[in-house]
Amino acid sequence: MRPRGIGEQYQALSPASRAWYERAEQLFPNGVTHDSRFLEPYPLYIERAEGSHKWDVEGREYIDYWSGHGALLLGHNPEPVVKAVRAQIGRGTHLGACHPLEVEWAELVSSLIPSAERIRFTASGTEATMMAIRLARTYTGKKKVLKFAGHFHGWHDQVMPGVHTPFHASPPGILPDVCNTTVVCPPNDVSAMEEVLANDSDIACIILEPTGASFGRIPTDNRFLLPLREAADRYGTILIFDEVISAFRVAPGGAQAYYGVTPDLTALAKILAGGYPGGALAGRREILELLEIRTDSEWMEHKKMVHPGTFNANPVSATAGIATLKMVATGSPSQIANERGSRLRVGMNSVIDAMKLNWCVYGSFSEFRFLINHDLGDVRTTDIDPYDIHYTKLKGDDDGVITRALRCGMFLNGVDIPTHGGLTMAAHSKRDIDQTVQSFEKTLKAMRRDGLV
Helix, strand or coil: CCCCCHHHHHHHCCHHHHHHHHHHCCCCHHHCCCHHHCCCCCCCCEEEEEECEEEECCCCEEEECCCHHHCCCCCECCHHHHHHHHHHHHHCCCCCCCCHHHHHHHHHHHHHCCCCCEEEEECCHHHHHHHHHHHHHHHHCCCEEEEECCCCCCCCHHHCCCCCCCCCCCCCCCCHHHHCCEEEECCCCHHHHHHHHHHCCCEEEEEECCCEHHHHCEECCHHHHHHHHHHHHHHCCEEEEECCCCECCCECCHHHHHHCCCCCEEEECHHHHCCCCCEEEEECHHHHHHHCCCCCHHHCCCCCCCCCCCCCCCHHHHHHHHHHHHHHCCCHHHHHHHHHHHHHHHHHHHHHHHCCCCEEEECCCCEEEEEECCCCCCCCHHHCCHHHCCHHHHCCCCCHHHHHHHHHHHHHCCEECCCCEEECCCCCCHHHHHHHHHHHHHHHHHHHHCCCC
């Protein structure tokens, strides 16, 4: 009798998740509430989490590398955050008014983020990037947005072109007139960026993830950020950093503090609200002042940009954000998470090299990304520089059969990792990392038995 493959073992050990998925299929497209949670034949259903671990509906335990889609740096349910939120829920979840917490929250952001001369809270990162672009247009009087292939800035119309392969295609449901005002450049290409700015005087803003597309999946660093800042100044366009993931994670002051490059506007979310819903736009005073209500005669021509929002600076999110940012400000959480990320990448790559696979695990901070079948020949992973690899190979060139088997195999070995790699948290212990490396080795050996690698 032949041994069961990874897919068969996965289904045998998760009947309760299958049952929940069958119910979900009657309610949600694909049976999921987020594209990234889709998995064939069905995803696991998670019931609870604590620290760096979580448990599914079968009661099975996993080391978690989703990290709340990047929203968690301290881990699940850190005691200071839970205590603060419980107290606030008893005082009110929506006050319909200004409140002291929003001021304290903003003061912490201002003390950490170099660009934060003024701040406006939103309900999400998507709303923050949408506000940034609209403010840039209002401030400059120009229409177009320059962005980079593979970079994700939320799911509103203006920033969806160029996110997914084929990067040149127009996303479904977005009007051609909108697509025509979004210019997509190859990432990290200084010449292409300069050419666009030199030949199009209608670029209102440039937006990018300062650590690279999908938090380092297509890496970016000062080799591109410095000339980008210089070009933005030279051509009179607004530079927007989307630090929805990188802020407070790379360093307490985000990628802009780490790299020493200050944008005009910064979009924030995720860790900002301590794992609760919430976002913000921070940036130069004179740009954010376009949100102000002015009544005096001097401001009759003031180009006021309207910005409501039912859950802006929600008190529960604010109290979670305050408790989180106070710990972030010490610098310890990002330092630990970055160290754990490095330890995990080194360990996984040692397994890859021992098995002589043409794979690589790469990253710079608390992220780790899988490069599967890199076609670079028989080289050690330490010799591979992702900056030298074409961006379409880093994002968009996936083998669905292999990535599904990898995820399911890691599940079987007690680890939950997103399809393309994940994020470490300060809650991850060295033991978690070492156990994950062991699980990775077991999974790759099982995939080899199944004829997949």
